Amino acid sequence: MDHHDEKAHGVRITARGPRAAIEVDGSRLDPGSLSGYTISHQEGEPPHVVLYVENDDAVEFEGLARVAVARPVPIELTVAEFLAAIDPEELESAVLARPDLDTGPYSLTRAMLTQLGEWARGD
Known part of the structure; x- marks a missing residue:
């Protein structure tokens, strides 16, 4: 992992059941x-953490995962x-x-x- 990447932050997530403590730097x-949050990782890249904020003014970052802040997309x-x-x-x-199509x-x-459910799940 490149510790000199200016876009990278130290991230620590401690999850217990439905709660998580999250530290950035x-x-x-x-x-x-x-x-909420999601974590993804591809070989050769640092982990990517997305934090979903409740309101814009509640989270502050100064700036080793890449951190992005996003709002959840409404399911609708x-x-x-x-x-x-x-x-x-x-x-x-x-x-x-x-x-499984019948005439009933x-x-x-x-x-x-x-069929739509299968496509939505990627089946």
Whole structure:
């Protein structure tokens, strides 16, 4: 890890159950100022930590993971974007080819919802 990277910060996260204590460069963050965090890491790169803030003025950083501050995206926007990206012809073709499609009441709708769920999970 390159300790000379100016964008890198020392990060310590101690998680116990649903709570976590987070320190950036030795300073503990107010737990009420954050709604969550994610950590990702790719070989050859420092870990990447994203902190989700509750309000803009509650978190302060001075500036060894890369730290980004983000607001959570409302689930409604994520779902709306996902549905807007669905090609109706592709959905219909996939559903009509499903082995679990039957002829009972609401079977087409059930199959479409199942297919959309599988696509959302990346199946």
